[in-house]
Amino acid sequence: MTNYLLEIGLEEIPAHLVTPSINQLAERMETFLKENRLEFDKIIKFSTPRRLAIIVEGLAEASEAIDEEVKGPSAKIAKDAQGNWSKAIQGFSRGQGATPDDLILKGDYYYAKKHIDGVKAEEILSKVGDEVIEKMTFSTYMKWGNNDFLFVRPIQWIVSLLEDKVVAFDLLDVTANRFSRGHRFLANVEVELKNANYYASKMPENFVLVDAEHRKAEISAQILALASENKWQVTLHKDLLEEVNNIVEYPTAFVGSFDPKYLSVPAEVLVTSMRDNQRYFEVYNQEGQLAPNFISVRNGDAENIENVVLGNENFLVARLEDAEFFWKEDQKLKIEDLVAKLAKVTFHAKIGSITEHMARTKEIAAKLADIAGLTDEEKRDVARSAEIYKFDLLTGMVGEFDELQGVMGEKYALLAGENANVSAAIREHYMPTSAEGELPETKVGSVLAAADKIDSVLSFFNVGLIPSGSNDPYALRRAVQGLIRIIEKMNWHFDLSLFIDQFEGENHLEILDFVKARIQKLLLEKLDRHDIVEAVINSSSFDITNMMESAFVIDVHKLHAPFKPAIENVSRSINLVKKAKDIKEINPTLFEEDAEEALYNVVISLQNQWTYMPGEEKFRAIVNSLAPAIETFFESVMVMAEDLSVRDNRIALLSEVVALTSVMADFSLINTK
Template sequence: MRSRLYETAGSNGISVVKKMKSLLIEIGSEEIPARFVPKGLELLKADLTKFFDESSISYGTISEYATPRRLALLIDVAEKQEDRTISSTGPSKKAAYDKDGNPTKAATGFARSLGIDVSELTIRETDKGDYVSATVEKKGSPTIDVLSEELPKIISSLKLPKSMRWGDSSLRYFRPIQWILATLDNKVIPFELNGIKSGDVSYGHRFLSPKAVKIKESGSYLSLLKKNHVIADCNERKNMISKGIKEIESLAGCRAIEDEELLETVTNLVEHPTPVLGNFEDKYLSLPKELLITVMRSHQKYFAMEDAEGNMASSFIAISNMNTAINDTVKRGSERVLRARLEDARFYFIDDQKNKLWDLIEELKNVTFQEKLGSVYDKAERISSLSAHIADRLNPALKEKAQRASMLCKADLVTGAVGEFPELQGYMGMTYANISGEESDVATAINEHYMPRFAGDSLPSEEIGTIVSLSDKL
């Protein structure tokens, strides 16, 4: 339940409890890239609450909503600012008064900026000398008036990770802003930003219900959008996707490979999520598992599926942004697009096997590692030298294998598969090493030498991988 009461000082100095007002802000835009949706909402919330704190505006419960086309906050706020006592320090005494004690332009300007007479200024002693100061009692303004002036500044000054300008405007945002909804207790907070006037109107789903949606009461924001095929609550969309995946799993007899990061991504790609089951030809199951998953995950944002034994299934789950009425159309389209991507992957996988992995090492001489540090081939030789040094001290019996793994560890960078799917470097090297007849611990080290890739990542499982990993990072 929302806490909608706050305490403030009455005219007689005695505290009184008042009811908070409901502030609703929604910035509508062209589709924001999925990875920026959570960050944008976080920044909007942080900047707005910081402003409330600095402006002595009490606030309570904050509800956050976001889709690819909107960032929205519903906040309980006080009706007006608290009355404040503001102490300000101005110019030095020497600069504020002439030798006869008359105020200079510096003193009169400082007094004018505070809205007081120059006679009300006082002198305050500081570590740096005597300075002019003043204490002003400032009455709080109605919150709606403060927001009318400040909201355009807050929106236009958001420190977004990546932004763009459009038209002739200097305003920067993720994507061009299309509308701004701003109300306080259902009254429009009037302002204009980049030619867009604030109002009490939102918009439904781009295709299923593109009409304007008038928000007469902030409490009906979610339900009105839902009627127009927009699920504004990220958690609700996420749960809908998870539930839909479970239903498909029970029908298909196989399970989606768990992928929390992909789930977060698709949640922020759609406004009206509908999971759809698709299939592909069994011939593609001959591709390495991670290659199959990457094609579906990274390029198409599909969930790959596997059977109870962990073997890849020739099925996938796509998350549509439409309703179930066109599931068959979505299924056919998704299958057609995936088929083309899988065919590319199959071509590269077959073509890469025309050469043994060791034969590709020479090509690394044509790949620059760093201008002053030579080629990737030079890098591999340095790794090999360090690996020999470390192996001599840890386990001399592994020296030869460690050196071989070191020379091979970057060879997959010149393969077609890694060129198309860079995130598979190491894994494809291991795969091709096994196909080329390399010893299994050498092949494993090729994949594991990148570990750990980040804080908290898994460590190499075998000693050779540990040696090569250390050498690569030194």
């Protein structure tokens, strides 16, 4: 067993592309090795902004030799009328390096036995350039030189080593060899790698920490040490840490400061300036207050670090000067004046202005407020927030720092005398801002956020701007996923299908399918039973909270003994009802068996309380009360009775069973085998 090193040296890769690029390289190498039957133990990944590298450990010396049978022509066309081998069979034989007499007849077809020798690892790996590197795809490409080859960034060098031996191949004007390169500023020289196994230890000698996880741990340790030394509190924000890790090869953390006068500007603005714009880690004092300091990381050592500190402080001051100016100037503006100007701001060319979007949102929010059971005061807050919630788009601060949409709206609203509920809703209507992002905390904010998302989806679908494939320029998938999470958190029960039918549009069925797909995705991230998920999203009511709740309830009970017979009895009822062409009204006087009466009584009893029962209670009622009554019914009663009136009555009874159970799920879609 041997180890193989592949390093692709590049011009600086954008930070957000480093991790997906190295993951893709490892995945493509794994696929390549498996397709070539070259066994290996594992693939270790290394990455920096200037290089993507992998080491394949435990690589076999050659691919596995195999014997295989290749399917050929059918026996019907193998010979002509005189019994001679046909042209089809002869051509197939030649292609397999055999004669027709060498073929084997199996069933209706002839097969050729073929032995495939193993291929040396070195020969297979010489194809890495064509079969792995050239096949990589990226969201952003660059082209260089006089060729059509595209890659994430121009390739500067390639290292290809099988233990101590170079596995050479050419890619454009680059020939793979054993020479890597050190840090661009600290060791800008060729680094000879005599063996693939020396890579992880040799590169740090040249100021390149190639192990991304080790580099990240080093960055974290340095930041925490500086914070501890200065008695600060610091949060190692996951995304920021990942970004910083992917812009340095040799990290050195340092401390910077700014004039405390800027602390008069809202902390969110300062944090945005530091974290989002400058990639700094903000720090807090022992009381949890934002300190006039920051921690950053340079791509280099500590030499002349004071110049680096000064440069970063100057950059930050320029941003803070702008922030302080906008903070003061924006407070001179009036909310009503800004709202009036939104009529001239386009939401989308095909949809209209932001003012029109807000008006539709207000209408939707009013209906949601009723569903949510808000008080009259809360409804007034919903209406007020819907009238003004986009005003901060026209403030100077949001114009400069668009990440602060909503955040500044809340602050300016409070300063203008709006109440806490209205102000919070302005901030919360953007929530969640990511798949796992924070949800609105207030009822008013939840209603406004949901209404805003519903109108966005309705509006874009109505003008035919519907996401397809991975293309979703208006982030409608994120909007729907956020809507689902809000509805579930707030425990709102309503039929989304009936709800959106109150509003104009011709694509409502497409919208519902779109929402179903997001519900399915969310559930499958937590459950491993596709059939259960499929069953709940095909329930009779488009009640999102019910769908989410039902999926987890059913999943919890799937291994319990009564589960299988209960599902099977309900499914049998569903299948019988599906076949019926005309469902009649139940007539209890037509019951002939006690089992009919018993099932009818269970159904009536459950109908009286079904709407208000939580999902867990519903399922227990199905398993413990309804399913046993159905089983006794099937054991005692011939559903398809000769008397048509009796038969129709029994089908009608089963249809009521189906009506009850289908509120939770279409149980016929659940696999009990």
